Amino acid sequence: MTLSQLRSSQPVPAVGGGPLLNVQALHVAFPAGGGAIARAVDGISFTIAHGETVCLVGESGCGKSVTALSLLRLVPSPGRIEAGSAIHFNGLDLLTLPDEELRSIRGNRMAMIFQEPMTALNPVLSVGDQIAEVVRVHTKASRRDAWDKAVDMLGQVGIADPATRAKQYPHELSGGMRQRVMIAMALVLEPQFVIADEPTTALDVTIQAQILELLRELRARTGMALLLITHDLGVVAEMASRVIVMYAGQVVEEAPVEALFANASHPYTEGLLAAIPRLGADQARLTTIPGTVPAPTDWPTGCRFRERCAYAYDRCATEAPALVQIGSAHRVRCHLVQEPERRVRREPRA
Amino acid sequence: MAALGPTGRNAELARAPLSAAPSKRPHTHRALRTPLALTLLLVLVALAAPILAPASPIAQPDIVAQRSLPPSFAHLFGTDSYSRDVYARVLYGARVSLSVASLSVAIALLLGTCYGAIAAFAGGTVDRVLMRTLDVLLALPRLLLLLALSSFRDEVPFTYLVILLGFTGWYGVARNVRSEIQSQLTRDYLHAARATGVPRIRMLTRHILPHLIPVLAVYASLGVAQTIALEAGLSYLGFGVRAPNPSWGTIMHDGFSVVRDQWWLTVFPGLATLLAVLVCNWLGDALRDAFAPEQVPA
Numbered sequence: 001m002t003l004s005q006l007r008s009s010q011p012v013p014a015v016g017g018g019p020l021l022n023v024q025a026l027h028v029a030f031p032a033g034g035g036a037i038a039r040a041v042d043g044i045s046f047t048i049a050h051g052e053t054v055c056l057v058g059e060s061g062c063g064k065s066v067t068a069l070s071l072l073r074l075v076p077s078p079g080r081i082e083a084g085s086a087i088h089f090n091g092l093d094l095l096t097l098p099d100e101e102l103r104s105i106r107g108n109r110m111a112m113i114f115q116e117p118m119t120a121l122n123p124v125l126s127v128g129d130q131i132a133e134v135v136r137v138h139t140k141a142s143r144r145d146a147w148d149k150a151v152d153m154l155g156q157v158g159i160a161d162p163a164t165r166a167k168q169y170p171h172e173l174s175g176g177m178r179q180r181v182m183i184a185m186a187l188v189l190e191p192q193f194v195i196a197d198e199p200t201t202a203l204d205v206t207i208q209a210q211i212l213e214l215l216r217e218l219r220a221r222t223g224m225a226l227l228l229i230t231h232d233l234g235v236v237a238e239m240a241s242r243v244i245v246m247y248a249g250q251v252v253e254e255a256p257v258e259a260l261f262a263n264a265s266h267p268y269t270e271g272l273l274a275a276i277p278r279l280g281a282d283q284a285r286l287t288t289i290p291g292t293v294p295a296p297t298d299w300p301t302g303c304r305f306r307e308r309c310a311y312a313y314d315r316c317a318t319e320a321p322a323l324v325q326i327g328s329a330h331r332v333r334c335h336l337v338q339e340p341e342r343r344v345r346r347e348p349r350a
Numbered sequence: 351m352a353a354l355g356p357t358g359r360n361a362e363l364a365r366a367p368l369s370a371a372p373s374k375r376p377h378t379h380r381a382l383r384t385p386l387a388l389t390l391l392l393v394l395v396a397l398a399a400p401i402l403a404p405a406s407p408i409a410q411p412d413i414v415a416q417r418s419l420p421p422s423f424a425h426l427f428g429t430d431s432y433s434r435d436v437y438a439r440v441l442y443g444a445r446v447s448l449s450v451a452s453l454s455v456a457i458a459l460l461l462g463t464c465y466g467a468i469a470a471f472a473g474g475t476v477d478r479v480l481m482r483t484l485d486v487l488l489a490l491p492r493l494l495l496l497l498a499l500s501s502f503r504d505e506v507p508f509t510y511l512v513i514l515l516g517f518t519g520w521y522g523v524a525r526n527v528r529s530e531i532q533s534q535l536t537r538d539y540l541h542a543a544r545a546t547g548v549p550r551i552r553m554l555t556r557h558i559l560p561h562l563i564p565v566l567a568v569y570a571s572l573g574v575a576q577t578i579a580l581e582a583g584l585s586y587l588g589f590g591v592r593a594p595n596p597s598w599g600t601i602m603h604d605g606f607s608v609v610r611d612q613w614w615l616t617v618f619p620g621l622a623t624l625l626a627v628l629v630c631n632w633l634g635d636a637l638r639d640a641f642a643p644e645q646v647p648a
Contacts, residue, residue: 072545074541074544074545076541103547103549104547105547106544106545106546106547107545107546107547107548108547111545111546112542112545114538114541114542114545116538119537119538119539120538120539120541120542121539121542122539122540122543122557123539124560124561125556125557125560133543133546133548133552133556134546134547134548137546137547137548137549137552138547182542185542185546186546
C-alpha cells in the first residue's frame, strides 16, 4: 500500500505560487514573575519556500526554539502567541485553525524533530509502536500496515535489522539510534515541512555528521522543506540554502548561505563567524562575543545588541534599527548599513 | 493481574538477540518469582477449599461429642464450640477474606485513579479543591469511620463491607496517580506526541496510563495486604461478614471469649491472616523493585 493510499482523504490545500510557510510579525510572550512580560519572540517575519532548507541561528535564549514551537502552536503554557502575529502554512492560517484541523496537520504535513532523543521517546512504548502510531493517527491504515510502514521507515533512516529493532524500547537503543527513530517518526508520513530543533546537539560528534547526512539525503529524496535550528555554524554551512540569524527575539540578519559567510553584515553575525575556532590558526584563546543576551523581560532601547557590539555609537542607543534590504534576499538590522563610515572598532561596553 | 503484562513482555525482550544494553530485568524477575508464586498459591488454596477441606465449614456434626476438640489428625486445627471443623473454616475463610480485600481494593484503585487523573488534567482551581477535599478525607480516622458506618447494621453483608472498604481506601491511590500523571505531563515525549498530532484521549490511554501500571500494581498488592488486616480487625471487633461463611476475622471473633482454653480458635485464623498479609506485602515490595529501573530511561 502506498502512502497516498494510506493517507486519509483530507483536503490538500491548493499549492499556489506562494511560499510554503509564511510567518509575519510573530510575537510570543511569557508572563514572568511580578507582572513582567518576557517577549521571547518579538516580531519575527520570514518565509520558507517548498523544498528549501533554512537554518535558524542564534545563541541560547534568543528565541529560536520558541519560534519553532509556535509554528506548530505548541508554545508551552503560560506563554502565548500575541494578537497581530500570523503564520500561514500552504495558505492555511495556522493561528486561527480549529484544534482538530491543526492536529491533523501536526506530524502529517508538518513535523518536528526534537533536540533530546533521550527524553522525547516514550519509555513504555516500543519504537515501532511510536512510529506506527503517527501513521495510525493520521491515516486509515490498519495496525498491520502501520507497523510495516514503521519497520520500512526504520530501514530508511539507516537502522540495521529494522524488524527486530522496531520491537525494542527506547532504553535499548543508543543515542544516535534514538535520534534516527525520532527522524523516522517525523518523516514517516512524508511531511512537506520539517522543523528540526538542534537535532544533533545531544549527540557525539561522529554521530552528528551521520545524522546530518541522513537528513540531507531524506530531504533530497522527499523534497521536504526543512527548518533547521542550530547554534552550530558548521552545520549551517553544510546544510542550509538560506540562513536567518536571530538575536534577542528578532531577526538581525537574513541571507543566502554563501552571502552570509562571504559578507556577514551584522556585527552579531560577524561575531558568530569569528567565534568559530580555526584549525592551525595561531590563537592563544578562542574568540568570543563578550556579554550575554539581555533578559527578554527588559530588552534594551535602541539596538538590542549594542551593549555587546564593538561598533556601537550614540545612534544605536536611541534608535532601534530596522531590517534593511542590502542585496538580493539579504537583509540586515543595523545602522552601519546606512552609515558604513561609523564602522570603527572600539572596546564594547559590556 | 495487569502487572503481569509488561513484566512478561520485558522478559521476552531480555532474551532477544539484539538487546543493546545488558539488561537487569532477569535479576529483578527472580526476586518477583517467589512472592508471585506464593500469592498464586494463596488464591489457589482459597479456590480449592471444597477439595482441600475435609468437612463443611458450617456443618455441626455432633455438638456434644465433638465440640471444642484440640487439634488432632481428625481435625487438624481442632473444632469450635459448635463442633465445626476449624481447618475447613479457615480454608473457606480465605475465600471471604481475600475476595473482600481484592474487590474493595479494585474499587479503591478505580476511584483513586479517576479522582487523581481528573485533578492532574484539570489543574488550577479544580485540582486545588479536589486535593484539599482529599486532605479532609485523610484526616478522618479510617477505622473509626468504618466502625461508625457498619454499626448502622446488625449484620454486615458482604457487598456492603466491600463498598465500605473500597470507598474509604482510595485516598492514597488518588494522590499517587495525580502526582505520577503530573510528572508525566511535563515530559518531553508527551510534547513530542502532541507534535505528531496524537489526540488527547489516545495520549491518556496509550502514553500516560502505562506509566501508572507500576504505581497501581504496587498499590494493589500493598492495599490488599492492608485491607486483609483491616477486615480481620473489623470482624474481630464484631463488624465482619458472618453468613454463610466466616472470614478469618470472624473466626477469631468467635474464639475470643475462650482464647485461654481453646487457643486453636484464634491462633490458626490469626496465622492465616498474618501469612496472607506477609505474602501480599512481599509481592508489593518485589513489584516496586522490579518496576524501579524502568522508571529511569538509560
